[in-house]
Amino acid sequence: MTGAELKSPEDLLKERFGRVEKAIELGEPDRVPLIIFTCGDILRKYAKGYELYFNYDRAREVSVRFATEYPVDVFLAALAAEGFIFALAFSDYPDIAPSVRFWTGPMHDALGDKYTRWPGRELPEDSIFQFIGGQFMEAKEYCKLSDDPITFLNEVILPRSCLNLEKPNSEKANVALIRLGVEVSRYLKFLGDSAADLAKVGVPSLPLTFAYAPLDFIGDFLRYPTGALLDVRRHPDDVKRACEALVEPILKVALSLKPAGAKYAFIPLHLNEYLSPKLYNEFYWPTLKKIIVALYEQGIKSLVFFEGWHDPHLETILELPRGWGIAYFEKTDVRKAKKILGGHTCIMGGVPPSLLLEATPDKIKGYIKDILSEVKPGGGFILSPGVADIPMPVPPENLRALIDAVEEYGRY
Amino acid sequence: MSLADLIDAFVNLDENRVLGIVEKLLREGTDPSEILEACRKATTIIGERFERGEYFLSELVFASEIFNSVMRVVLPELKRETKPLGTIVLGTVQGDIHDIGKNIFKAFAEAAGFKVIDLGVDVPPERFVDAVRTHNPDIVGMSGLLTISYESMKKTVNALKEAGLRDRVRVIVGGGRMDEHVKRYVGADEWADNAMLGIRKCKEMLGLGG
């Protein structure tokens, strides 16, 4: 970015992070911030999928390489799979719970979990990992989940969903947990080192913690997404009770990173797009709202990733306290979101991955110019590719065009 | 209880009532193909409600579930196979395992009268090519939601070209993140980001009107 090379990394960090914070506080920074997330796709420019998820040194190297070549206001590489079920199962232990929130390749080796598949293991070496989920709970077990979620997860679900934990107290299971522990400490070191690498080149990370919408937890880890949807019709009261029962442990997980300085809780939403407003307001939103509000009251703002098309539920966001956090949109048009939520909610998103993939740099710049002219005024807006990743074949000049365009048209 | 009751129960997603009526109709000797025709009408109405914003994806998931249950009972009873509108070879592309949308499209396409050969998920280009050779379909439908899927779709189209099969089929890509950009990048003929639109486009590609 222009003039960036003249500033020290410390100054750049302050400037970039300040920009993002200002937008989150619903203000107008010096220009619209640009945030890039990846689960690894774009980093396959530099390394095979296998290396990204199994070799922490390589992962560090390529993350900082990307951030150096394409400096943005926050860069976040989540090179690990969804492992929220572990965080939840251990939520009474704040020193452990957040560390097992994500699973890397070696953690998969340790656990033999059936939720994920990995390059160099179940998959070819050059692919990205796959979270495939599964059905590990019967519909008739909802009451056990609701009565005592932690015991049920530890004693029933983990043995079912992780090959190496099949027989609790067996040698195999105990060794698996020790292996997991060893791996977790390597992973935590990697996270710390990686953030430090990025800081050295002046690119901030976000101090994140994590939460989950209760119904999504049921869909992703216990009943499969379609199973959860069918349960909403076939066993509505059981589903509601279970969602309520999950609120407290989810909050415990999210708050466990507060002492370490976490400021934002990332919450990716999955079943939101599927539900009619009636079902959303009955089964999904009440418990999610409780979580967002409780975190806000504890000084943690949520970064909610409204995956898919969230249009039918946009107005419900206004039920949250003003300045509650960041609404990251995917298919919902950020212009429409800004009209409805502007001044109340910080909005993030705006760049479809297909545009970066196929359009020319000029088209991309034109697109960003147009969109910013509508959503920039009044502040409270963060530009970001819509799906929390960028396709690997995106030409470098297109990525450059994205960065240049915010610089050119994002100034206040 | 009549076919009209069946349509009504189906459109209102009353699973138990639908299955009860189907069983009774079959017992009374109703032609199974008439039952399928009623289901086609019901799914058309459900599709219209979806497009008007009255039904949502969860209703489509449920409708597919009901349709599949009905098919399980009715298909074995079906004496003569009705001539399909066309054949679609369908799969979620390599590297991608999202198939809820693909399965909805499949159920609604079958209900609309297409024959669908479902290759499942994480389907490599070679398997699409093999399936085109074996089944000689009118349409290849590729589903995908991941950013890596654009690449897999493009590879599949290229593999069809290399096998000399590209001109024999129409290619449609489907999934929530499809648009003109993706269609051009992949080299497909059409794209759809919802099942109803996809079915309309499949019909159009075969000159059957919308």
Ligand code: B12
């Ligand atoms: C449910 C879901 C899952 C489930 C999938 C279950 C399953 N068997 O499908 C689980 C939890 C397993 C999952 C896993 C992952 N997911 Co996921 N998932 C979703 C989610 C929330 C919903 C997708 C969905 O089912 N939509 C509803 C269906 C009905 O819509 P649809 O697929 O578009 O289908 C409709 C139309 O498109 C059309 N259609 C579909 N196919 C076809 C085909 C043809 C030919 C035609 C004509 C039409 C057609 O008909 C359907 C009905 O109208 C989306 C976000 C979202 N809201 O889209 C993320 C999303 C797709 N996932 C995403 C990701 C990243 C992943 C993971 C990598 C997550 C992770 N980090 O572990 C893994 C990947 C696994 C893999 N390799 O595939 C990303 C993809 C973008 C990206 N960054 O690459 C999304 C977009 C979320 C995001 N980040 O924005 N996921």
